[in-house]
Amino acid sequence: MSTNIQSVQEAILMKPVVREPSRAGIIWREFRTRKAAMTALIVLTLIVSACLFANLISPYDPNAGEISDRLKPIGTAGHVLGTDEQGRDLLTRILYGGRLSLLSGILPVLVSSIIGGLLGIIAGYFGGVIGSLIMRALDIVFSFPAILLAIGIAAALGPGIGNILISASVVFVPPVARVAENAVKDVRKEEYIEAAKSSGASSALIIRYHIFKNIFARLFVFSTSQIGVCLMMASGLSFLGLGVSPPTPEWGFMLNNLKQLIFIEPLVTIVPGIFIFVTSLCLNLVSDALSDAFELKR
Amino acid sequence: MTGFIGKRLLMLIPTLLGVSIVVFLMLKIVPGDPVNSILPPDATETERAAIRTQMGLDKPIVMQYLLWLGGVLQGQLGDSVVRRLPVADLLLPALGNTILLTCAAAVFSFLISMVIGVFTAYYPKSKLASIFNGLSLAGIGMPNFWAALILIGIFSVMFGWFPSSGMKSVDGGGARDLVLHLVLPTIAAALASLGVMTRMIRSTVSGLLKQDFVFTLQAKGCSSFTILRHVLRNGMPAILNVAGLQFGYLIASSVLVETVFSWPGVGQVIYQAISQRDFPVVQAGVLIIAVMFVLINLVVDSVHAAMDPRVRQS
Amino acid sequence: MLNEQMLATAHNNFATAEPSADYAMEVHDIAKTFPVRNMLGRRTGGVSAVDHVSFKLPRQQTLGIVGESGCGKSTLARLVMRLIEPDQGQVLFRDEDLLQLGKNGVKDMRRHIQMVFQNPYSSLNPQLSVLDNIAFSLWANGGGKAEARSEAHQYLEAVGLPRTFADRLPGSLSGGQRQRIAIARALILKPEVVIADEAVSALDKSVQAQVLNLFQDLKSALNLSMIFISHDLHVVEYMSDEILVMYLGRVVERGPAHRVFANPLHPYTQALLASAPSVDMEAPPKPETLLKGDLPSPLNPPSGCRFRTRCPLATERCALETPVLRPFGQGQEAACLLLKEEEAASIPPSLINHS
Amino acid sequence: MAELLEIDNLITEFSIRKQWIAAVRGVSLELKKGSTLVVLGESGSGKSVMLRSVLGLKPSGARLSGSIKLAGDEMLSKSAKEMERIRGGRIAMIFQDALSALDPLYRVGDQIIETIRSHERVNFSEAQRRTIELLRRVGIPSPEERMRAFPHEMSGGMRQRAVIAMALACNPDLLLADEPTTALDVTIQAQILRLFKEIQKDFGMSIVLVTHDIGVAAEMADDIAVMYAGKIVEHGSAGQVLSRPQHPYTQGLIGATPRKGQTGRLPTIPGYPPLITEMPHGCSFASRCPKAGPGCREQTPLFVRYDEDHGAACLLLEEKLQAEF
Amino acid sequence: SSASTSGGSSKEQKLIIAMSAANIPVPDTYPTEGYEGMRFVGYQLYDALINWDLTNPDQPAQLKPGLAESWEADADDPTLWTFHLRSGVTFHDDTPFNADAVIFAFDRILKPDSEYYNAQIAGSSASSLRYIKTYSKVDDSTITIQTTQPYSFLPYDLTGILIASPEAIKQYGKDYTSHPSGTGPFKFKSMTQGQEMVMVKNESYWDGAPKIDTIILRPVSDPSARLAALQSGEVNWAEIPPTESIDLLKNSGFQVLTNTYPHIWPYVLNVQDGPWKDKRVRQAANYAIDREGMSSALLNGAAAPATQPVYKGHSWYNDEVEPYTYDPEKAKHLLAEAGYPDGFQTTFIVPTSGSGNMWPLQMNEYVQKNLKAVGIDVKIESIEWQTLLSSFVQGFPKDREVGAYNISLPTIAPNFYSNFFATDSILPNGINVGGYSNPEFDATIQKAMESFDTEEQNTYLKQASGILAEDAPWLYVVHDLNLRALSPNIKGFIQPQSWFADLTTISIE
Numbered sequence A: 001m002s003t004n005i006q007s008v009q010e011a012i013l014m015k016p017v018v019r020e021p022s023r024a025g026i027i028w029r030e031f032r033t034r035k036a037a038m039t040a041l042i043v044l045t046l047i048v049s050a051c052l053f054a055n056l057i058s059p060y061d062p063n064a065g066e067i068s069d070r071l072k073p074i075g076t077a078g079h080v081l082g083t084d085e086q087g088r089d090l091l092t093r094i095l096y097g098g099r100l101s102l103l104s105g106i107l108p109v110l111v112s113s114i115i116g117g118l119l120g121i122i123a124g125y126f127g128g129v130i131g132s133l134i135m136r137a138l139d140i141v142f143s144f145p146a147i148l149l150a151i152g153i154a155a156a157l158g159p160g161i162g163n164i165l166i167s168a169s170v171v172f173v174p175p176v177a178r179v180a181e182n183a184v185k186d187v188r189k190e191e192y193i194e195a196a197k198s199s200g201a202s203s204a205l206i207i208r209y210h211i212f213k214n215i216f217a218r219l220f221v222f223s224t225s226q227i228g229v230c231l232m233m234a235s236g237l238s239f240l241g242l243g244v245s246p247p248t249p250e251w252g253f254m255l256n257n258l259k260q261l262i263f264i265e266p267l268v269t270i271v272p273g274i275f276i277f278v279t280s281l282c283l284n285l286v287s288d289a290l291s292d293a294f295e296l297k298r
Numbered sequence B: 001m002t003g004f005i006g007k008r009l010l011m012l013i014p015t016l017l018g019v020s021i022v023v024f025l026m027l028k029i030v031p032g033d034p035v036n037s038i039l040p041p042d043a044t045e046t047e048r049a050a051i052r053t054q055m056g057l058d059k060p061i062v063m064q065y066l067l068w069l070g071g072v073l074q075g076q077l078g079d080s081v082v083r084r085l086p087v088a089d090l091l092l093p094a095l096g097n098t099i100l101l102t103c104a105a106a107v108f109s110f111l112i113s114m115v116i117g118v119f120t121a122y123y124p125k126s127k128l129a130s131i132f133n134g135l136s137l138a139g140i141g142m143p144n145f146w147a148a149l150i151l152i153g154i155f156s157v158m159f160g161w162f163p164s165s166g167m168k169s170v171d172g173g174g175a176r177d178l179v180l181h182l183v184l185p186t187i188a189a190a191l192a193s194l195g196v197m198t199r200m201i202r203s204t205v206s207g208l209l210k211q212d213f214v215f216t217l218q219a220k221g222c223s224s225f226t227i228l229r230h231v232l233r234n235g236m237p238a239i240l241n242v243a244g245l246q247f248g249y250l251i252a253s254s255v256l257v258e259t260v261f262s263w264p265g266v267g268q269v270i271y272q273a274i275s276q277r278d279f280p281v282v283q284a285g286v287l288i289i290a291v292m293f294v295l296i297n298l299v300v301d302s303v304h305a306a307m308d309p310r311v312r313q314s
Numbered sequence C: 001m002l003n004e005q006m007l008a009t010a011h012n013n014f015a016t017a018e019p020s021a022d023y024a025m026e027v028h029d030i031a032k033t034f035p036v037r038n039m040l041g042r043r044t045g046g047v048s049a050v051d052h053v054s055f056k057l058p059r060q061q062t063l064g065i066v067g068e069s070g071c072g073k074s075t076l077a078r079l080v081m082r083l084i085e086p087d088q089g090q091v092l093f094r095d096e097d098l099l100q101l102g103k104n105g106v107k108d109m110r111r112h113i114q115m116v117f118q119n120p121y122s123s124l125n126p127q128l129s130v131l132d133n134i135a136f137s138l139w140a141n142g143g144g145k146a147e148a149r150s151e152a153h154q155y156l157e158a159v160g161l162p163r164t165f166a167d168r169l170p171g172s173l174s175g176g177q178r179q180r181i182a183i184a185r186a187l188i189l190k191p192e193v194v195i196a197d198e199a200v201s202a203l204d205k206s207v208q209a210q211v212l213n214l215f216q217d218l219k220s221a222l223n224l225s226m227i228f229i230s231h232d233l234h235v236v237e238y239m240s241d242e243i244l245v246m247y248l249g250r251v252v253e254r255g256p257a258h259r260v261f262a263n264p265l266h267p268y269t270q271a272l273l274a275s276a277p278s279v280d281m282e283a284p285p286k287p288e289t290l291l292k293g294d295l296p297s298p299l300n301p302p303s304g305c306r307f308r309t310r311c312p313l314a315t316e317r318c319a320l321e322t323p324v325l326r327p328f329g330q331g332q333e334a335a336c337l338l339l340k341e342e343e344a345a346s347i348p349p350s351l352i353n354h355s
Numbered sequence D: 001m002a003e004l005l006e007i008d009n010l011i012t013e014f015s016i017r018k019q020w021i022a023a024v025r026g027v028s029l030e031l032k033k034g035s036t037l038v039v040l041g042e043s044g045s046g047k048s049v050m051l052r053s054v055l056g057l058k059p060s061g062a063r064l065s066g067s068i069k070l071a072g073d074e075m076l077s078k079s080a081k082e083m084e085r086i087r088g089g090r091i092a093m094i095f096q097d098a099l100s101a102l103d104p105l106y107r108v109g110d111q112i113i114e115t116i117r118s119h120e121r122v123n124f125s126e127a128q129r130r131t132i133e134l135l136r137r138v139g140i141p142s143p144e145e146r147m148r149a150f151p152h153e154m155s156g157g158m159r160q161r162a163v164i165a166m167a168l169a170c171n172p173d174l175l176l177a178d179e180p181t182t183a184l185d186v187t188i189q190a191q192i193l194r195l196f197k198e199i200q201k202d203f204g205m206s207i208v209l210v211t212h213d214i215g216v217a218a219e220m221a222d223d224i225a226v227m228y229a230g231k232i233v234e235h236g237s238a239g240q241v242l243s244r245p246q247h248p249y250t251q252g253l254i255g256a257t258p259r260k261g262q263t264g265r266l267p268t269i270p271g272y273p274p275l276i277t278e279m280p281h282g283c284s285f286a287s288r289c290p291k292a293g294p295g296c297r298e299q300t301p302l303f304v305r306y307d308e309d310h311g312a313a314c315l316l317l318e319e320k321l322q323a324e325f
Numbered sequence E: 001s002s003a004s005t006s007g008g009s010s011k012e013q014k015l016i017i018a019m020s021a022a023n024i025p026v027p028d029t030y031p032t033e034g035y036e037g038m039r040f041v042g043y044q045l046y047d048a049l050i051n052w053d054l055t056n057p058d059q060p061a062q063l064k065p066g067l068a069e070s071w072e073a074d075a076d077d078p079t080l081w082t083f084h085l086r087s088g089v090t091f092h093d094d095t096p097f098n099a100d101a102v103i104f105a106f107d108r109i110l111k112p113d114s115e116y117y118n119a120q121i122a123g124s125s126a127s128s129l130r131y132i133k134t135y136s137k138v139d140d141s142t143i144t145i146q147t148t149q150p151y152s153f154l155p156y157d158l159t160g161i162l163i164a165s166p167e168a169i170k171q172y173g174k175d176y177t178s179h180p181s182g183t184g185p186f187k188f189k190s191m192t193q194g195q196e197m198v199m200v201k202n203e204s205y206w207d208g209a210p211k212i213d214t215i216i217l218r219p220v221s222d223p224s225a226r227l228a229a230l231q232s233g234e235v236n237w238a239e240i241p242p243t244e245s246i247d248l249l250k251n252s253g254f255q256v257l258t259n260t261y262p263h264i265w266p267y268v269l270n271v272q273d274g275p276w277k278d279k280r281v282r283q284a285a286n287y288a289i290d291r292e293g294m295s296s297a298l299l300n301g302a303a304a305p306a307t308q309p310v311y312k313g314h315s316w317y318n319d320e321v322e323p324y325t326y327d328p329e330k331a332k333h334l335l336a337e338a339g340y341p342d343g344f345q346t347t348f349i350v351p352t353s354g355s356g357n358m359w360p361l362q363m364n365e366y367v368q369k370n371l372k373a374v375g376i377d378v379k380i381e382s383i384e385w386q387t388l389l390s391s392f393v394q395g396f397p398k399d400r401e402v403g404a405y406n407i408s409l410p411t412i413a414p415n416f417y418s419n420f421f422a423t424d425s426i427l428p429n430g431i432n433v434g435g436y437s438n439p440e441f442d443a444t445i446q447k448a449m450e451s452f453d454t455e456e457q458n459t460y461l462k463q464a465s466g467i468l469a470e471d472a473p474w475l476y477v478v479h480d481l482n483l484r485a486l487s488p489n490i491k492g493f494i495q496p497q498s499w500f501a502d503l504t505t506i507s508i509e
């Protein structure tokens, strides 16, 4: 394997010097060759931008609707995806709801990646007593059943999207920290760390330039793979009624609202679920391809 | 080997203590008073205070914790506040039901993911492999509560093949009836882990297929079957490790599936207990699940150690 | 290949070594045993990796260390740099004992001793550009980024790499090129002593020669003192002025390179030399009895002379007494109980042949 | 003289980004019964791919062409089942890293027994007996006990001996050894090389040994083939190749190795070998060759035999030979 | 369908009920799972001294003799009540029912130092016991009860005190709930936690044996799951199916039953602080709500508009006051008059479940939208039912503005008026959480309490309803209609105007 890489590298060497592609450029070039992932990325971009620009796309107020218009089927003129139980345009609510849903997928992962990453780096780099203290403490959180932990936290803090974000963040910290710790332990063995130490660099500097930069890819790929999971968990909590307050739309919550209709108007109920599903599927495809792309670069 | 397990068991103690403390503290900050689950809304404050005293809720939290811990260590989990039954009577049958569901889901996802994972690792470029990959991704992306609803919609309402809820028909009983009730919840619960396991098995096996020892086996003229045996044996620790985690997740995330299918499992019981502020049940339930989770991982590690001489001897 | 002018400018402010002291570094009686712990962290034993090793590194000369894998060469190097804390001993460098210095003192001293590592694929940070890999040492010591980079450019050229490499990632470079960068990184701190730990072992033969030449050039151009670790005897012989032969954590023989190679005293040195495959078709055939068996486990090394389990000449005495290094003339020392001083000069070329 | 192995114009190609890229680019070699051929070459020159091709173990997506004959038997036309029987039976292979070449979860003895039993219908105890015999033959002390050891419990030299025992299990005609001593210390290397010589004498097999160490080549080889960028650039008897290297690459390689008592600058080969995906026109060594003329970059040199047991692929040599005639 | 079972075809008549509770009620004398537990377990296994008459669907359920054949308050001392017990009744464990059993039942919840005192049941029954001072046995078939003040609502309170076999309680102790024994029309057979409870008919029930043989209770908390279970024939009785399924069920021949009953789904307003202190604001809000839209459109007819604590047709309903209509203009006008021409912001705390909460959040959303239309900007904070109760009994938060609690309540017994609206029930003395106080109302209720003539009592209670409608301390929204769906083959069930149900009249064809 290494000979292969080596000779690829050497080939690059032999080429007349063109501008060296940036790191992101290399990854993007790899990523682009994957059709499924590209499709997923396009769909994701469409969903995200549709949600962000919901107010430009939809003529309706997500919270306004006539009760007489309720539960119109998919394909009704004026309501592409039909209307919900209060007579509000479903597409509009899906788009507005997507903002919160996407946020509840992304933000906790971001927060837990920062916190977990930091804890994992500290534990992995310094090891010893501090390291095992941190990791054992996280084990405690980890051995809690995640969804129950989230339910517990949400119950403690009261329902509300903010609290879902908090509980999801807490739940995702231990796995991120584990990944970070393992990655750091791998990197810590590398000779360039020793070289940096022998040049007299401080731990902070070593962590910043050597450790962090080298575990970033793993952390990033792992984190992106968690967004879909987080999105599903958050919507699961919303589905249990622990999420947003009405009339704010959110996918899991909408699914919860419409779930009573599953046997009666199955198509209406399926819509928010499809959005959760498609989004998390696309996220998985993208993160998959990202992980491949990163690996190739390494 | 026994020493290995013994030491690992010792190391669990602080974790479990930590878990129990965290549950306790969490319940402390959960708003809502278990007394309200007992009394009608028009009960007065004096009536509430009386109950609180009787349940020991007026003691300081540390005291309550120690009393509870003492009880647990003696095998007494206390009485459910709301259901007025011993917690064990409430939890153990539910736990049994959850384990049944979880095992079914685990076996289901293990077998299928094994077949698909190995196939896609061996023939990564085949059409079928990319279909399988797509399916496993779909499994990961499918929210299980939604999948559950859809399964009910299709298989119980449209076709009427399987019952939509519970674990026993009224006149039923017997294995056939149970299996029929088990099918849909099993599929719904297994979906996500099926995806994760498939992908994990694929990457483990394809990684192993690139290893030198596999090459040696080929060079020795071993049959593909022998080679597969070696590969699986080597991949088993990693696979079991993930399977163990998945098993834990399955138990823990049973809440949603159990809710949709009205499966009388422990997830439901704990979820209800949380919403009813039935503290003894929540405490015991979460602790039991945490214990199971760590025990499963211990079992996985021990199996790993048993299978891998390098681990066994270190 | 080497740009002499670049090098001169690069090093114009190099600390010109005061030739007063004869030795760039002296190591006295250094030892390290790695504790082996069980799962609960209780100590159950130790790996005696380096056992009472002393040596002196003559100024502007190269000390070669040879020995089989696991004999403690790398550990010794790391001890000298205090990357590992020794159990005992002294490392005299610039009139100070490195081992007595506080944390900051060590950091200051360390930059005067730099290391080049074995594995060119793990010794460079794959996420930093080539230039930053080199410049990092400078910023780590408080230099500004811009100055550090411009200085790194000079060193890049000094090791024979074009400036166009500066922005590349190490991932796209070959082993030989990477090793050059690792050398530049070591040199940018203007060290007095460079320790090369198997710095060429991972390279292809054709590339190895390029790097060896580079070392030679830099050494003379920059007045470096070097410790050159390798298990390849020919390479060590080619590079070194002094030789240290190690076996299982101990020094078994020491002396000027030409002496040790021409007239090995210790049975282990002899066996080592005899084992090395020779390119010359006319080379004398290998002795019939080669060294038997493998290196014993450092977890419980043999008593007395650690080599006795594989030594064709070993006697009972070897198990009881621990041999110390004794001089045998012309700067050559060996630690073997069986050698008599008067015999030293007329020692047969291969003891093993006569067994 | 019986040629055990004849390789004719072997080309091994990989599909890289939908393009066929050759790693072995037309290798022709022959090996006499009972002799040792050393293939010398830099990392990435295609030595391992060539050996694997001989075993018929191409990675998925690779394709082979040319001809490989073992005692006159064409290998490339054999079915997968037939190849399974040949591998480990008539042809055995040994790898560089004995630790990763053994399955870490199985006892060493069992792995050898498995080899025997996948080729011959013998019962377990017979296979066990033979295993012990083999282990003893390769110099493993108290083989009855050692066969119960796991790979990680053995030292590097011991493991390589066990791997050799495994290769000998079915008494192969041809032994392929891919850098079998690179990972070992000199003292152990010397032991293993000696073992090779002994077993060759005992079993009468032919050996193809791949290495990048000229010393090892000098020690072991009857014949030496020098490989560069997927082609054999020089081939001849060991004495000829080492003492009178014809190809500039071989000359450079030999020069670059420090010898006993060597001082001064080492001669080097500048630059790096080309990448298989971007083979230059003409002679692939031209860009690094100190003697290269303008023709070298355009014309692909042919392998010319300028002596009975010595030949090389170099335009300059071709020209020189033509001039001589 | 492979999973079909219905008890009808064979000789054994099985009624299989999908309850909305998440669990099986614990079959003690005060079952868990609220009034649903009372409905399906309490009143099936046990009788009280005074029972509900559930046979007339056209009027609110009335009291009828239970284990007491008759009762009267002493004409001279209205606090002294005498109860004449039914004779010849035996418990399911064949021990006889008599005055001792009644005294034992009272001791169990009123005498903390008695051996079989059960604090939890006592707590649960507390509101029924509030006015009981002493009780005693006169002879085997007579007991007396002394109330703390003249209290004519006592018979209503006694419906909540079920009588169990003292022998069974003594014999099984803590394990009694696995062997409950009452005098009710059905006997306990078995219970599987979380799955089902089986009851069989009491052949010797004193009021005539039920027609069906077996009742099986299954807890199915998800409305859709209940619907599915009914459709697939796994159950033949489903409580509160999704409201949207009414037409579907009707079209496929199921019996979809609704009836008014004493239940209200209101907002308890904070009348002590903030904008809701002003009666005009409260009235404005009551005018702003489109009750018709909510009950017929959103809830598909499963609820009825509420403009007073009790529904139209109830004997306490005051039809002299003008009922609140949907009149946003008037609402805006009233708001402007009260000084809120541009409306105001407020927070409502609402539950995510509870009785009558068929679509809890949707219902609240609907109200939110209605109020928004007249300028009242409501922020909804939804919390679990239990959390809501905890919060509710502590009153409105002092540190922030909360305008109302949405809490659904039974209005079965007249003490409901005093408990929730009387001045002396203001926190912490009672649970008049909103802090409503009106001396005229207090006086009216006091008169009702002291009046032992039903007609007269009803008159006072009507007056009280009128005052409450006018003062609007609550935001009246809807009355639940006790939606349930039965298989076509269930015959003879009467949907009463009550929380409870008489299962003895049912037969399965």
Ligand SMILES: Nc1ncnc2c1ncn2[C@@H]1O[C@H](COP(=O)(O)OP(=O)(O)OP(=O)(O)O)[C@@H](O)[C@H]1O
Pocket (backbone or CB within 6 Å): A003, A004, A005, A007, D014, D016, D023, D041, D042, D043, D044, D045, D046, D047, D048, D049, D050, D059, D212, D276
């Ligand atoms: N499966 C493969 N797919 C694509 N290219 C491959 C594959 N295997 C080997 N190669 C390429 O073929 C070339 C020859 O590789 P090979 O392993 O034979 O070299 P080698 O001479 O054995 O080198 P080393 O001394 O490092 O073992 C290399 O450039 C390598 O990158």
Ligand SMILES: Nc1ncnc2c1ncn2[C@@H]1O[C@H](COP(=O)(O)OP(=O)(O)OP(=O)(O)O)[C@@H](O)[C@H]1O
Pocket (backbone or CB within 6 Å): C034, C035, C047, C048, C049, C067, C068, C069, C070, C071, C072, C073, C074, C075, C076, C231, C298
């Ligand atoms: N951190 C450590 N903990 C425990 N043992 C160690 C550690 N580092 C090295 N050792 C042990 O110390 C001994 C000497 O190791 P060292 O790496 O110094 O050998 P070496 O001569 O450099 O070998 P090589 O040629 O393989 O690099 C070995 O037995 C090794 O296993």
Ligand SMILES: [Mg+2]
Pocket (backbone or CB within 6 Å): C073, C074, C075, C197, C198
């Ligand atoms: Mg080393």
Ligand SMILES: [Mg+2]
Pocket (backbone or CB within 6 Å): D047, D048, D049, D178
């Ligand atoms: Mg190779």
